[in-house]
Amino acid sequence: MAFVDVRGLFHRYPGSPVHSLSDVSFQVQPGEYLAVLGANGSGKSTLVRCLDGLAEIESGTVLVGGLDPMNAEQLADLRSRVGLVFQSPADQLVASVVEEDCAFGPENLGLPREEIARRVASALEAAGLQAERSRPAWALSAGQQQRLAVAGALALEPELLLLDEATAMIDPPGRTGFLDLIGRLNSDGTTVIHVTHSMEEVLRAGRALVLHEGRLVFDGTPADLFERPGLESWSLSRPASLEAARRVRFAFPGFRPAGHAPEDFRDELSRLARASGKVPASPRTDVSLPAPAVSVDPPREDDALVLDKVAHEYLGGTELSRLALDGVSLRVGKGELVALVGATGSGKSSALQHGNALLAPSSGSARVLGLDPAAKGVDLKALRSRAALAVQRPETALFETCVGDDVAFGPRNQGLRGRALVERVRSAMARVNLPYADFRDRPVRALSGGEKRRAAMAGVLALDPELLLLDEPCAGLDPAGRESALALQAALSSDGRTVAVSTHSMEDATRADRVYVLERGRVVAEGSSAEVFLGTEPPPGLERPWAAEASVLMWRAGLTDAPTALDAAALADEALAVLGVAPPGGVPRGGLEAAP
Amino acid sequence: MKKSVVRKIVVAGVLSAVAAFLGLTRLGYIPWFSGASLTVMHVPAIVGAVLEGPIVGAVIGLVFGLTSLLQAAIAPTGPLDPAFVNPLISVLPRLLVGPAAFLAYAAFRGKLEIPALGLSGIVGSLVNTMLVVAALALFGFLTWDLFWPVVTANGLPEAGAAAIVNVAVVAAWKGVARRGGKASIAAEEDR
Amino acid sequence: MKDLEFFRNATLGQYVDSHSRVHALAPLTKYLGLFALAAPALASRPAYAALAVMALGLLVALAAKVRPAFLLRGLKPALPALALIMALQVLLSWPGDESAVLLRLGPIDVTLAELANSARIAARLAALMVTLGLFTATASESQIVHGIEDILSPLSRLGIPAHRLALVVGIAFRFIPILAGEAELIVKAQASRGADFGSGTRNPVRRVKAWLPVLVPLMLRALERSESLVEAMEARGYSGGLRSRLASYPVGSGEKALRAGLVLFAVVSVILVSRAPSPFGTWL
Incomplete structure (x- = not known):
């Protein structure tokens, strides 16, 4: 039985002439990892709020774990089974001290002290915040605060975790730590519904929904989603990994990297280059790029x-x-x-x-x-x-x-x-x-x-x-x-x-x-x-842009003479040159929509 | 926006923090002709009362009063600060700011939304000034002769400032149109 | 531009976690201690009584491993204010003052009563500041909140959700640093758009106008953030009803005796200090 069951959902903000959600229907099975995408104002956040009883449903039915969020008696039970993490880390912390904030949910359930302590300890453990338990919440980094928000949700021992643009305000290292935590929770059986603007994050999900002007316009796998033409009209874009592969495939059908990592792109290119008889030069595994330069040119008189x-x-x-x-x-x-x-x-x-x-x-x-x-x-x-x-x-x-x-x-x-x-x-x-x-x-x-x-x-x-x-x-x-x-x-x-x-x-x-x-x-x-x-080698802690990383890996593997690509389009051209295929001339950015 | 207990609690807490913050950083004091600074720390109590009712206004007033008591005791800066260590001067008058502002607002809200907001700012602010000055006089920190001069010199401009801030914040928050919904820059187009 | 660093001032007192036996007391006991020292400080008539209370406060500070110098340092910013009070006391003539004139400086009489009054105000203030400084140094923000909850708990037993007031105070504590960050951003944004704050103009009307672009967005941001917090609290199952608490403060028989002692001390000391004989007659 589906854990989340939404049928014919309509929602309208008071005083608004248009529906923020129109006729939305979908089901989510226990243990799924679902990404929800769409432009600002497409209704994603409203949808999440409807699932947790924070927004009023105009018509249609919503059931979460068999409970109806519009039923006041069932709502408390529903909320004890659902954890919700919002966008802004600082706006969702209630108490000044880490462990007390984590305890806020179970305290509301009126649980006995020992049970609260047990849940808080295990939630902080899962979120990697044990060492911070008695620190003031404001002294944590944004990434840690967001993991604390997850810990606060986990202390409810939820079956469903709702993430509403929860990574929008944290930096890349904080984001990676946060997403890894969510991934672990999902593989331990927690159902995840993740609203996001980041196309890279969608690739972590098993399934994606797209909302456009309040309507559900796509429900399928991320791979299928990014194959579709017309993504731009939904204000979406393709992750660099898929954009590059797609551009190569346009001139060289059969180019299908096994995954989304830059290594997968290199391996696929390497395999196809061998297969087509273009044996690459020997790999430059022992060659390292120079250390990053920090020499700043002497200032000039007219510098701003x-x-x-x-x-x-x-x-x-x-x-x-x-x-x-x-x-x-x-x-x-x-x-x-x-x-x-x-x-x-x-x-x-x-x-x-x-x-x-x-x-x-x-x-x-x-x-x-x-x-x-x-x-x-x-x-x-x-x-x-x-x-x-x-x-x-x-x-x-x-x-x-x-x-x-x-x-x-x-x-x-x-x-x-x-x-x-x-x-x-x-x-x-x-x-x-x-x-x-x-x-x-x-x-x-x-x-x-x-x-x-x-x-x-x-x-x-x-x-x-x-x-x-x-x-x-x-x-x-x-x-x-x-x-x-x-x-x-x-x-x-x-x-x-x-x-x-x-x-x-x-x-x-x-x-x-x-x-x-x-x-x-x-x-x-x-x-x-x-x-x-x-x-140069990136300074510690800094990751190259995806396309640049792939380009450097291709050069290391001996496929190219020098890394040159900073974006997906340039990377595709580089890869096609390796395969001895001329890049399709005159195709503008996003102009591949008509391709087969 | 649905009315809920949780919202009342949060708005009371957050606006109390605004009042305390304005006092702690001295941001809430505006230097004025009379020598004594104008204060706007009571404005959160007025805004809270207008948005969430008299009890929320009173609670914000309570926290604001306690903050000014603590501050007067821990880090006094003005000549009258020692007087504010007495809760009858620092806390009691502030409890009534919100409820008074609410009553003024409730009498005219609806069709006369903007005037009602302005009036509630003025009433709430004057209640603050008059009660505090009266309490100061009662405990001998000021003489009664000074009552009206202080209310005129500080109370009136404070009331004006409170009205302006109350209108600006609440009208923007509730989406009430001002000046017939026209930007004031429109007037510049013909100059 | 030091004016723009709001965190500098956005604390009230300062918690000093020295793991002393005083720190280990339950919040309610600390509130009783605050009361037991603040009440006689306020009630004391002669200055020496207030100074005795202050000395007692400093002794407790030693037990709490809070350096007395740390508390006394807090008095420094108050000195100009105290000087002003004394000047006012001396400059104004007070009706009914028939005490001896000690010094005549032209039209100004310095009387014994004026001096004694000044001394009393200064001593009371010092005693209170030491007491409150000691309280905030030994009770953390969350203990201050839990203490309010515990004080009000008899009301909860009657079914009145008094914990809500504690929650209000807790949220206020949490938001002060957040507001400091917001205010800093807003001031910087408006300064970047040519607003001037404090600098330059002496015209008070223009100064009032300069604060509007800070105060209005600050309050609007506070309201916006409170909307988010309402959702976050509701999503975590809070609906305003009674709740349990993780933090607990077990109170042994020793601490119970201490509480009784503090109440007794407050009563006795208030009686003593308000009737303490004054060396300079009735005015003191």
Whole structure:
């Protein structure tokens, strides 16, 4: 019997003219691992909330473990059998201390103390947080906090685990640890329903559902899903592994890697190259790439931003003091697009905040647009509007009722009035695709998450800055939103503006002219994205983008003369060259949809 | 939005944290002409009362009052702070801020939503000022002659600030249109 | 820009975990201890009585392995405020003050009563600060919350869910550091858009206007985050009803005796300090 049984489900938010879920039906068997995909606003989160009785069902039936979430008497029992983990780690922790937070669920069940203690111990053990049990919850990293949220769910000993974009706000190492934990729980028999924007994560699931505008448009295996044409119209994309294989297959049918790892891609290529008589040169297993370079070119007179051996101590002089930057030297040339890459806490944000003088170096020096912010008589307010920073999640600082007024906040502070002000606001809003005529009077609160991010970006662009400092502009966006944020970066750069952007995605970093890799407040690698990801060994803890890793593996195996590919398209071309097949000319990105 | 006990508890806790945070960091103090800073720490109690009812407002007032008591005792910064060690000055008046604001709001809510929010901000804020000043006078920290001057010099601008913040926060949160739903930048188009 | 580091100030007192026998006491006992010292500190009439309470507090601190210097350091920021109080006491003339004039400085009389009043206010404040500092140094946030729960537990027995108030306080504790992070981000975002905070302008109306872009989004974010927390708590089976608790504080017969002793001490000491003879007459 199915553990989750949804039939003809409709849902509508109060006051909304449209259904957020329309006629959704599916079943989930015990022990399944189900991924749920779809654009922002497609109804994924609402679906999860309907399963746990947090959202009101308009019509249709929902049964979880045979219990009805709309029945008040059955709801408590249902919730004791279902664990739910949300997007934001900090928003779901109730108590200040790790083990007390973990105990919150069983305490609500009114279990005896000994039983609570037993469950908490085993849940923390499973989540690898035993050592942290008496630490304050806020002192954990985002990845640990998210594992604590899972532990809190596990303490209920649930049969079903619901994950609502639970990995959106953690960095790649934290994400891997989190997903491995979920994988273990699933193989121990827990049913998992995982809502995600990450196409790579879908590959871990046995089955995928796709929601589009509230309707269930796909129900099948991930492999089948990514074979389908028209993924872009659902705001989905293909993981690099499948995109590359698919492109090769288009010109060389029969190319089918055994799995999704870069090694699988290399092995398949190697097998086919041998079979077609193109015996590769001997493998270069003993050849290693040079260690990452950290030599920064001497600063030039017209550089937009120069940090020279900058150290910054956060909360200096208190017990919480922490060295956020530990001698960082970097330069961003005029007109360059530079990416700062690193895990949470590596110092990316601190480095960017030195770029508009929000932070001052504890030692070392900064030069912004030719000025030293520490010098006397420098007008910091004017400097900040020439070197504008979009903070992380900038949408949290929106405060006006109407979008147009919020975008106008910056230029108003610059003293702009009347038509000049309106023109500035209009062009900034056009840049982020929020037409002034439609969005001027739109209430900020009525915007979707992606639109809010764009409105906040417009508020920064409206300053008309020469240097843009963007702190994780893609974090938490769906693939379509991410693509448009990356396109905006590129457009700003080709306008002649200087852009420095931080990210923890290696894929996003490959779009930059130059990359700095930061770790624990230090620069550990620097160079063009090809130099950093293909020309050197990655610094410890950093993973190459998938395509770059495959390209390096192909070179190691002697299949190619040098690794050159940073994305799936380039990797496919590289592989086809090995197979002696000309790449299909003139096929644009995403233009393979018509292929057999 | 469905009304639930859990929401009342959480909103009370979170807005109490806002009040305490504003006090601890001194963010809630705005320097003013009269020398004594304006405070906006009682605004969370007003917002909480308007959104979740008088009890939530009173609980936020209680936590805010206790915080100002503790702060006056542990890290006093103003000349009158020692007076706030007395809970009858620091806690009792703050208990009534939320319920008073709620009553003012409840009388006019519905059609006159924006004026009702403004009024509840003013009433809640004035209750805070007048009761605190009265308590200070009662315990001899101020003389009664100073009652009206202080209420005028600090109480009125505080009430204005409370009204503005209350309207801005609650209208945005509940999606109530202001200025006929038009952005103020619209007025710039003809200049 | 040190102004933007909100974590610096966002703590009330500081927990010092020194694993002493005082730390090992149940939260309820600690609350009784707080009461037993704070009540006489507030009730004391002559300054020396309050100072005696403070000395007692410092002795307990020694037993709790909390350095007295740590508690006394907390008095330092209060010194300017105390100076101001004394100045006010001396500058204003108080109706009914017939005590001896010690010093005449032009139009200002420094009377014995004014000095004694100043001394009393200062001593009371010092005693209270030491007491509260001792409490927050020996009771962690979760013990403060559990203590409220335990104090209110008789109400729970009557079916009134008094634990809800403890939950409110617990959530408030949890959110203060979260709000510090949010506020920092918001201030940085608005500063990046040309808002000026504190710097430059002396015009108070403009200063009020400068706070709106911080205060409004901060409260909106707090409300948004509370929506998420409501869902998280409901999903973990909380619906406002009675609940059990993992943390337990077994109380032995020694601690029970201590509790009785603390209550007795509070009563007796309040009587003593409020009637303690004053060396300088009725005004003291």
